[in-house]
Amino acid sequence: MAKPRCSGISTHDSAESKEARLDLYNLARTSTDFFYPAMREAWKVVPNVKRLTKILHIGASEPELNAWTTRRHIELRLLRFVKDTIPATKPQESPQFQRFKYYAACISQLTVCSANYLELLLDYAQQLMPSDSHDIFQSLEQLVWLETAGCFEPRRGSISHFLYAPQLSSVYLQFADPHRLSLAHMADTVHHQIYQGIVIEVAGEVSRVQRQLSHLTISVPVFISVSPLVLRGFDVQDLNLQMSIGGAGLNDINAPGIRCQPRRLELLWTQGSDYHDIPEYVSFQTLETLLVRSLDQATSSFIPAITQLAFATTENLTTVELFSIDHGTAPIYCGEFIRFIFPLVSRRHLHSLTVILHGYTFDLSAMDIDVIAGAWPGLEMLNISVSLLSEEKLPDLHHVLRVLCKRCPRLLYLHLPGLATPPGEGAIPIPRFPSSRLYHISSDVFAIQHNPMDLVYALQWSFPRLMELGPPASSTTPWAELQQLLHFQRCRDFASILEHTSWCLRNQTYAQLP
DSSP states (O other), X not given: OOOOOSTTOOGGGOTTSHHHHHHHHHHHTTOHHHHHHHHHHHTSEESOTHXXXXXXXXXXXXXXXXXXXXXXXXXXXXXXHHHHHSOSSSGGGSHHHHHHHHHHHHOSEEEEETTTSOHHHHHHHHHHSOGGGOOSOTTOOEEEEEEOOOSSSOXXXXXXXXXXXXXXXXXXXXXXXXXXXXXXXXXXXXXXHHHHHHHHHHHHHHHHHOOEEEEEEEEOOTTXXXXXXXXXXXXEEEEEEESEEOSOOTTTTSOOOSOBOOSEEEEEEOTTOOOTTXXXXXXXXXXXXXXXXXXXXXXXXXHHHHHHHHHHOOTTOOEEEEEEOOOSSOOEEEEEHHHHTGGGTTOTXXXXXXXXXXXXXXXXXXXXXXXXXXHOTTOOEEEEEEEESOSSSOOBHHHHHHHHHHHOTTOOEEEEEEEEOOSBOSOOOOOOOTTOOOOEEEEEEEEOOBOHHHHHHHHHHHOTTOOEESOTTOTTSHHHHHHHHHHHHHTTOHHHHHHHHHHHHHTTOSOOOO
């Protein structure tokens, strides 16, 4: 089958767009042969469950919500309409229920808002399902639950209707920002406990029905501190906690029981975070990937918290990613970089280390690179971007490449806070690594004191798969010239190389040959 061209795509190419769904609907109306495949695709991703329940009450006038009409009244009126239109004898054979049943079985990704989905209609449809296929959502794999309950309004709707899907593997719990809270209420401990109780209650419903999941994301407004108690009862492989973890939770006197044993753990750091109790609810024995992001300005408590998590990991750890993007405060000095990552030195299976900590200053020396190279022989990615206390003694590029590529033969990507080349021209002492897969070399600070043309020739000769020199946005840094020369050499653009050399000779950048 011929593949479509990438150019000229529009919103019609997305099955989730209104235009694409309309096209699928029109295609389904043409013939019976097109109906089923078109409807399966149209109902694969449903951004609002009300689109499904509306199939049951097509033709009913939904009254507007006002002071005299509550949501419950609207739901009862629609339920009465559905029961009147569906025959009492053999209701499963009614056309509207048949369409509802088929469309529900096609859904693999569903988004539900707790405040506006019609719970009574789903209960009624559940009763009409045959005994041999009692589950409405037979193909549901991913559920996004938007919880809108706050401190001043009760919860509406239960997530349990969707948790019995036999193929459900991913759950995303997103708790809406309680915009009705004033700044005074945000600082009120009572209101925080109420909102925290809602988070723990919803998470508890999920853990009681679907304890084992492939992926679980819990997203809570950052100014609400949630106890690790929210993780009790889960057995999740990929755990993403987009919330501030810390503070005593409700019913914390109960033992956590079986701890969650994820393979991937993603955490969000805020000023109210406290990672001290996480190991009591999360086991790090099977953890392979640890990712921590900080959205707040640099604080002195962030680095010790990361160190504490690193000590809790085991030799199964393979990937570490730490991010802190802060440009508004003065950098905090954190000492030697090797001391910061010291708990990870014994994790011999580590193959990817990404440390991007803007707002924090470290000391990084060539000896640190030697320790890193000796600690992780299977290292594939080394991406370190931090502020350096001093840029006078940057690690030597030649030494770094010799040590890393000799001890870490699988290295693919290399980025360091600073690199330098010694002055001079001619041959550069970098041995050849014909089997090396290194394709990227870059640094935040680069002090080039060598002939750029000779340096690029040496790097390409030593690393045949080298394709990128410098960060992506390096148009005004010394890396830009090296990347341009590397591109010319890889494309065998000798005319551009000659023009570049002539320009450098005219500007006395290169020395005249004797």
